[in-house]
Amino acid sequence: xxxxxxxxxxxxxxxxxxxxxxxxxxxxxxxxxxxxxxxxxxxxxxxxxxxxxxxxxxxxxxxxxxxxxxxxxxxxxxxxxxxxxxxxxxxxxxxxxxxxxxxxxxxxxxxxxxxxxxxxxxxxxxxxxxxxxxxxxxxxxxxxxxxxxxxxxxxxxxxxxxxxxxxxxxxxxxxxxxxxxxxxxxxxxxxxxxxxxxxxxxxxxxxxxxxxxxxxxxxxxxxxxxxxxxxxxxxxxxxxxxxxxxxxxxxxxxxxxxxxxxxxxxxxxxxxxxxxxxxxxxxxxxxxxxxxxxxxxxxxxxxxxxxxxxxxxxxxxxxxxxxxxxxxxxxxxxxxxxxxxxxxxxxxxx
Amino acid sequence: xxxxxxxxxxxxxxxxxxxxxxxxxxxxxxxxxxxxxxxxxxxxxxxxxxxxxxxxxxxxxxxxxxxxxxxxxxxxxxxxxxxxxxxxxxxxxxxxxxxxxxxxxxxxxxxxxxxxxxxxxxxxxxxxxxxxxxxxxxxxxxxxxxxxxxxxxxxxxxxxxxxxxxxxxxxxxxxxxxxxxxxxxxxxxxxxxxxxxxxxxxxxxxxxxxxxxxxxxxxxxxxxxxxxxxxxxxxxxxxxxxxxxxxxxxxxxxxxxxxxxxxxxxxxxxxxxxxxxxxxxxxxxxxxx
Amino acid sequence: xxxxxxxxxxxxxxxxxxxxxxxxxxxxxxxxxxxxxxxxxxxxxxxxxxxxxxxxxxxxxxxxxxxxxxxxxxxxxxxxxxxxxxxxxxxxxxxxxxxxxxxxxxxxxxxxxxxxxxxxxxxxxxxxxxxxxxxxxxxxxxxxxxxxxxxxxxxxxxxxxxxxxxxxxxxxxxxxxxxxxxxxxxxxxxxxxxxxxxxxxxxxxxxxxxxxxxxxxxxxxxxxxxxxxxxxxxxxxxxxxxxx
Numbered sequence: 109x110x111x112x113x114x115x116x117x118x119x120x121x122x123x124x125x126x127x128x129x130x131x132x133x134x135x136x137x138x139x140x141x142x143x144x145x146x147x148x149x150x151x152x153x154x155x156x157x158x159x160x161x162x163x164x165x166x167x168x169x170x171x172x173x174x175x176x177x178x179x180x181x182x183x184x185x186x187x188x189x190x191x192x193x194x195x196x197x198x199x200x201x202x203x204x205x206x207x208x209x210x211x212x213x214x215x216x217x218x219x220x221x222x223x224x225x226x227x228x229x230x231x232x233x234x235x236x237x238x239x240x241x242x243x244x245x246x247x248x249x250x251x252x253x254x255x256x257x258x259x260x261x262x263x264x265x266x267x268x269x270x271x272x273x274x275x276x277x278x279x280x281x282x283x284x285x286x287x288x289x290x291x292x293x294x295x296x297x298x299x300x301x302x303x304x305x306x307x308x309x310x311x312x313x314x315x316x317x318x319x320x321x322x323x324x325x326x327x328x329x330x331x332x333x334x335x336x337x338x339x340x341x342x343x344x345x346x347x348x349x350x351x352x353x354x355x356x357x358x359x360x361x362x363x364x365x366x367x368x369x370x371x372x373x374x375x376x377x378x379x380x381x382x383x384x385x386x387x388x389x390x391x392x393x394x395x396x397x398x399x400x401x402x403x404x405x406x407x408x409x410x411x412x413x414x415x416x417x418x419x420x421x422x423x424x425x426x427x428x429x430x431x432x433x434x435x436x437x438x439x440x441x442x443x444x445x446x447x448x449x450x451x452x453x454x455x456x457x458x
Numbered sequence: 459x460x461x462x463x464x465x466x467x468x469x470x471x472x473x474x475x476x477x478x479x480x481x482x483x484x485x486x487x488x489x490x491x492x493x494x495x496x497x498x499x500x501x502x503x504x505x506x507x508x509x510x511x512x513x514x515x516x517x518x519x520x521x522x523x524x525x526x527x528x529x530x531x532x533x534x535x536x537x538x539x540x541x542x543x544x545x546x547x548x549x550x551x552x553x554x555x556x557x558x559x560x561x562x563x564x565x566x567x568x569x570x571x572x573x574x575x576x577x578x579x580x581x582x583x584x585x586x587x588x589x590x591x592x593x594x595x596x597x598x599x600x601x602x603x604x605x606x607x608x609x610x611x612x613x614x615x616x617x618x619x620x621x622x623x624x625x626x627x628x629x630x631x632x633x634x635x636x637x638x639x640x641x642x643x644x645x646x647x648x649x650x651x652x653x654x655x656x657x658x659x660x661x662x663x664x665x666x667x668x669x670x671x672x673x674x675x676x677x678x679x680x681x682x683x684x685x686x687x688x689x690x691x692x693x694x695x696x697x698x699x700x701x702x703x704x705x706x707x708x709x710x711x712x713x714x715x716x717x718x719x720x721x722x723x724x725x726x727x728x729x730x731x732x733x734x735x736x737x738x739x740x741x742x743x744x745x746x747x
Numbered sequence: 748x749x750x751x752x753x754x755x756x757x758x759x760x761x762x763x764x765x766x767x768x769x770x771x772x773x774x775x776x777x778x779x780x781x782x783x784x785x786x787x788x789x790x791x792x793x794x795x796x797x798x799x800x801x802x803x804x805x806x807x808x809x810x811x812x813x814x815x816x817x818x819x820x821x822x823x824x825x826x827x828x829x830x831x832x833x834x835x836x837x838x839x840x841x842x843x844x845x846x847x848x849x850x851x852x853x854x855x856x857x858x859x860x861x862x863x864x865x866x867x868x869x870x871x872x873x874x875x876x877x878x879x880x881x882x883x884x885x886x887x888x889x890x891x892x893x894x895x896x897x898x899x900x901x902x903x904x905x906x907x908x909x910x911x912x913x914x915x916x917x918x919x920x921x922x923x924x925x926x927x928x929x930x931x932x933x934x935x936x937x938x939x940x941x942x943x944x945x946x947x948x949x950x951x952x953x954x955x956x957x958x959x960x961x962x963x964x965x966x967x968x969x970x971x972x973x974x975x976x977x978x979x980x981x982x983x984x985x986x987x988x989x990x991x
Contacts (some may be wrong), residue, residue, distance in 0.1 A: 170550060213728070220732040225549045229493055229682045230731070236679040236722050244717050277554050294888060305859055312856050315845035322805070322843065324831035324860045353708055363675040374554065408565025414558030419544060 114303050121299030124382050125292050130286040136281050144284045148352035150392040151287040155294055155345030155371040157384040161437055162298045163338035165378040166307065168314025169222045173231030174342050174369050177206040180359040181343025182350040183242070189266040191253035194274030198266075202347050203340045210339030210448070214332045221328070223397075232366055239361035262357030265350035287348045291385070294341050298381050301337070310334045313449055364407065371410055374417045377424025387425065464593060465712060471697065472711075473611035473704030474604040479663070479677050480684040480696050481607060487685055488692035489648045492542065495556040497681055498674020500529045500653050501562040504530050504660025506567060512579050518665075519582075526661025527654040534653020538646050546645070560674065574670070581665035600662060607655065612693055620647065651722030681725040689737020698738045699730040703727060756783045757819075758911060758941055760803065764813035766799050775965035776813065786937045787950045788973075789945045791962030792985060797945050798840060800962065801915050804943070805837045806830045817911070822886045831860075836909030840916050840945075842896045846889030850880050850899055853888055857903040874906040878932070894963040901929070905936065915945045930954035949973070961985075984987055 137146060160174040184205035187199035213234065217227055222283060246259020255263060268283060270276045278286065301307045313320045313327045320327050350356040359365070376383030391413075398406050421428060461498055483497045494500070504526040511521035541559060545552040583595035610734030615621035667673065684703055706726045712721030730738070750950050759781035766774040774796045781787055790900065791799040802808040805817060806827040814823045817833055831837060845853050852870065858870040872979045878898050888899050897917065904912055917933070918926045924946070933955050936942060944953055952959060952973050959976050963985045969976065976982045 132844070158685075172552075215526075216728050216732045220735045222731055222735050224962055225493060225553060226686055226731070228550070228553055229686060231726075231727070233682050234677045234724065236675060237720060240676070240679070241717060241720060298889070305864075308852065308856060312845050312848065315847045317842040318827070319845060319900075319903075320856075321827040322831055322839070323857050323907065324828050324835045326826070326828045334719055339722045363672070364561075370554065370557065405565035405568045407561045408569060411560070411562030411565055414556055414561065415541065418555045418558060419541075422551065 114300075117303045118183040118299055121296060121381070125296050125299075128288065128292045128295070132285060132292070135288075136284065141280060143412035145280045145352065145447035146286045146396070148280070148284050149349060150389055151284075151291050152345050152348035152352050153372075153392060154385045154388040155197065155348060155390040156290050156342050156369055157376070158291070158294055158298060158381060159338040159345065160369050160375065161374050161381050161384040162301070162379070163334055164373055165380065165384070166302050166314065167310045167331060167334040168224075169335055169339070170228040171231045171335070171338075172366060172370060173233075173235035174338070175366045176231065176235040176361060177339035177342035178346040178349065178369075179235075179238065179356070179358075180209055181206045181346030182236075182356040182360060183263075184343070185347040186263050186350055186356050187252050187255040190255040190263070192274075194272075195266060196271050196274075199268075199344075199347055203343045204289040206343035206346070207336045207340040211332065214335040217451065218328045218331045218335070232363075235361050235366050236363065239358050242358040242361065260358055262355050262359075264355045265353075267354075268351055283348075283351050287352065290344055290348060294344060295381060295385065297452075298341070302381075306330070315417045326458055367410065367414070371414050371417075374414065374424055377428070380424075380426040380430075383424055383426025423448045465678075467593050467598075468712070469705065469708040471601055472708040473700050474601040475663075476661045476680060476684050476704040476707075477696055477700035478600065478604045478607070480650045480681040480688075480700065481604075481692075482659060483613065483681050484656075484685045484688065484692045484696040485655060486649055486652035488545075488690050488695065489652075490645060492552050492649075493549075493556070493682075493685075494652070495553055495678075496537075496560040496563060496674075497656060498676075498678035499567075500530050500534070500656040500674075501559045501663070501677050502567065502669065502671065502674045503533060503563065504657035504662075505664035505667075505673065506571065507657065508661040508664045509579060509669050517694065518579065522661040522664075523658070525659040529655030530657020531650045533657075535646055535650040538649035539591060542649060543612035543642065543645065564671050564674070565570070571671065579665050596665065600666075605660075607658070608693055608697070611655070614651075615692070620644075639649070680723070683723065687727050687730050687737055689739035691739035694738060695739040702730070702738070758783050758817065759780070759943070760816040761804075762814045762816070762821075762841065763798075764800070764803060764815060765811050766796075766803055766808060767811045772965045774803065774810070776802050777965075777967055779960070780968065781941060781943060784937070784941050786933070786942045786955065786957040787944070788955070788957050789943065789962060790947070790952065790959055790976075795962035796965040797962040798915060799965075801913065802944070804830075805835075805839075805913055807839075814882075823835050831907075834861075834907075834910050835839050836904035836907050836912040836940075838900050838912075838914045838917060840919070842893070842900050844888045844896055844899050844903070846887070848888060850875070850884045850886055850891075850902075854880075854897050854902045854906045857941055858906040870894055870908065874902050877905065878902045889892075894925045897921060897929075905932075910940045912940050912942045914942065916947060917944065918946065918948055918951045925936045926951055927954065949977075 135147065139147070145341075154173060156178045160171065163169050163171050163174070181202040185195070185198045185202035188201040189195045192198055194445070206251070213231075217230060222230065242257065243260045246261070247256035248256065250257040250259075258264065268278045268286060297416060302311065309320065309325050310330050310333075312323075313325070313330055317327050322328075346356075346360075349360075368391075372388045373384045375391065376385065376387030391410075395406055395410075398404055417424065479501060482500065483494060486492055486494050501675055507526045507529045508518070508521045511525050512518050516525065537559060541555055542552060549652075581594065581596035583599055585592045585594060615625060667676075680703075684696065684699040687703060688697070688699030703723050703726060707723040708717045710722035757780050759779070761777055761779040763776040763778060764774055766920065771836065773794075777796075777800060779800075791797045799808065803810045804817075804904065806822070806825050806829065808945050811899045813846070814821055816822065817830065817835065820833070822830055822833070822979045827837070845856065848856075854874050855867060859867040859873060875881055878901065880895075880898065880902060883895065891899070897920065897922060901914075901917065904914070914933070918929050921929060930951060933942060933944065942957075943953075944955070944957070956973070959973050960970045961976055961982055968985060969979065970980060971979070
């Protein structure tokens with residue numbers, strides 16, 4: 109794998125990133141402010157989806173509690189920003205807290221060699237316990253520094269400000285730029301990570317853990333690594349989310365949100381990064397549209413979508429679409445190769 | 459002295475409660491290696507069965523002890539036929555499909571009964587006095603029911619032909635098929651029975667906790683931890699998991715309040731898993747049921 | 748690395764190694780030694796304990812009692828990646844390959860573990876040439892035939908440039924031609940490294956003409972050339988007799 113190979117492999121990543129950049133600079137001129145604010149929330153969720161796409165789709169780690177790191181990031185940001193009186197260091201704190209927690213949890217599960225089904229259930233359980241714990245913190249005695257935890261009402265999140273200038277808050281359209289830039293950067297970062305030696309070992313472990321160990325790779329360390337990194341990315345999503353919504357409540361940790369994250373990745377497809385991102389935007393607008401009526405309950409629709417995909421489209425949309433394209437293109441390309449080879453050898457058959 | 463008895467009773471009740479909400483999950487996991495993420499919703503359906511039936515004038519004991527397990531058991535069989543049986547051997551997909559089922563059931567119940575708490579029913583059996591302290595007679599009854607349920611499951615596994623066949627099938631599906639035992643039927647019945655036990659638990663708890671479409675979420679975290687800590691043996695696993703985690707939860711809750719109690723429960727479970735990745739019965743009491 | 752060792756150096760040693768499963772003694776107090784650059788086959792009827800013994804050497808199983816020493820280092824109870832880290836190449840019985848990745852990537856992941864990017868690329872290309880995998884190098888391994896997958900795995904073993912190679916049934920499920928080629932490859936590897944090969948196929952063992960250790964009921968029954976073992980009465984009774 110040399111530099112040129114990496115660039116070749118990352119070509120689709122750059123294409124999608126470019127589309128993202130174009131969207132980022134045109135959207136505020138085309139769309140209304142209300143839509144832009146809504147979009148910011150969707151972008152935050154897309155970062156969350158991306159983090160799960162990395163750890164599950166490439167690391168093969170069945171994490172049902174990705175939303176825990178997202179929520180933890182949002183809470184850590186909010187509490188730190190209130191205490192520091194500015195957002196610059198709070199963002200860093202958010203990423204550190206979520207990653208540190210993931211590293212600790214990951215140490216226990218990966219070094220205990222817990223099987224993947226257990227892992228899913230444990231991460232989900234951790235998430236639900238966060239939910240019930242933070243809901244209980246409604247009394248005035250529950251404070252961290254200057255921040256009041258607020259129980260099920262949550263905390264109002266201080267908005268982002270310019271770096272090291274706590275006085276100049278960003279306006280919603282600026283938060284949109286920040287969110288979109290963060291999504292694109294995280295996406296390119298993940299796209300790069302999976303082409304590195306580290307990323308490819310992680311994929312190897314996903315494919316066959318014993319083989320990776322027999323080659324001399326300590327699979328536990330690699331799993332811990334990708335788990336921690338993805339938690340950090342989820343935390344970035346959390347920071348954007350509480351900025352988009354304006355507050356953070358324990359509901360972020362509930363079963364519905366945990367399921368939603370899984371559904372984005374299942375629908376978008378495991379083993380791709382762009383699939384889950386696109387699926388997040390699609391399902392975000394579907395659920396908002398459903399929220400406006402009461403005939404079909406959101407849970408009902410998502411449950412049906414999840415069952416439908418698991419039974420009938422287990423690979424998800426993006427891989428299914430690419431498979432279809434490569435199947436169509438392959439015969440043509442092979443024919444082209446034969447023709448070129450024939451020309452080179454000077455053969456004259458038809 | 460009275461205080462000690464009252465505290466001990468609360469501890470025992472906590473353990474029994476954990477065992478009661480986990481047993482149905484453990485039956486399905488232990489025998490079929492399927493973790494049913496819709497377990498919480500099966501409990502919720504048991505609760506709704508009791509509430510709807512008593513509101514319709516059915517005797518509360520009939521509703522709790524007969525209708526709740528019957529209704530949820532039948533739902534379990536239907537779910538196994540329509541969903542689970544396509545996914546045997548694909549553990550992750552089973553997990554995901556049952557999660558889909560969980561959402562679907564929450565959605566359905568919300569559409570039918572609304573999102574808020576349905577009419578509550580008060581627990582029967584009044585109050586028992588222990589010296590200066592009092593305990594709920596219904597909680598004592600629940601402890602008794604849990605013990606009876608364990609004995610019933612043990613007897614079913616040990617003494618009946620179904621139990622024998624089920625144990626054989628779980629250990630070696632190919633062998634049982636070769637002997638002419640229909641594996642599919644055993645799986646169907648097992649899933650149905652697990653669901654029925656869960657329905658019974660949900661029905662029994664309805665008077666204590668009330669019912670809500672999303673109430674499943676409050677149970678499942680504890681039920682999962684108990685079953686995973688316990689390991690694959692159904693009765694020994696559930697019992698040891700409940701005693702250990704219920705005990706820790708109870709002691710910490712008594713000393714510092716329920717919030718820390720719950721944290722202690724989780725931390726204990728994760729530490730346990732580091733030491734015994736296959737649960738308590740993965741290391742001890744391996745040959746037990 | 749290899750210049751420091753001498754031909755009569757013991758590089759693998761087990762001391763009363765035992766592995767029990769419940770009441771079954773799959774491996775029972777085995778004392779075994781392997782010298783540098785040696786090529787040794789482990790044979791024995793099904794259930795003789797040779798595969799269990801193999802798994803104790805590779806760290807896939809942690810023995811109940813006794814010790815394993817690789818190059819005088821105690822590796823009893825070490826993890827597979829730690830054993831591999833000593834420079835040991837391992838191929839398991841069931842082909843263990845990265846099914847979702849290409850042949851190229853499979854071999855690169857092995858080479859890259861111990862070498863810098865540039866050297867790893869060269870080693871990958873070299874290995875692909877050596878194992879004649881050039882035509883299928885971009886194919887996904889999961890789509891290949893069984894024999895080809897075996898070779899990809901052998902390629903991963905070779906690409907790491909090991910000084911000790913442990914192979915569990917390398918010729919299983921191969922065609923006659925592929926088997927002959929594998930035997931050739933094993934002799935080739937043997938010029939650089941010591942090998943332990945678990946094998947069923949007598950024909951194959953004669954092809955690589957090595958010293959043979961015969962396992963029976965968890966113990967070593969005898970150690971000799973294939974020739975001598977074929978002529979031994981006891982050996983014929985426990986093993987060859989089953990086939991004749």
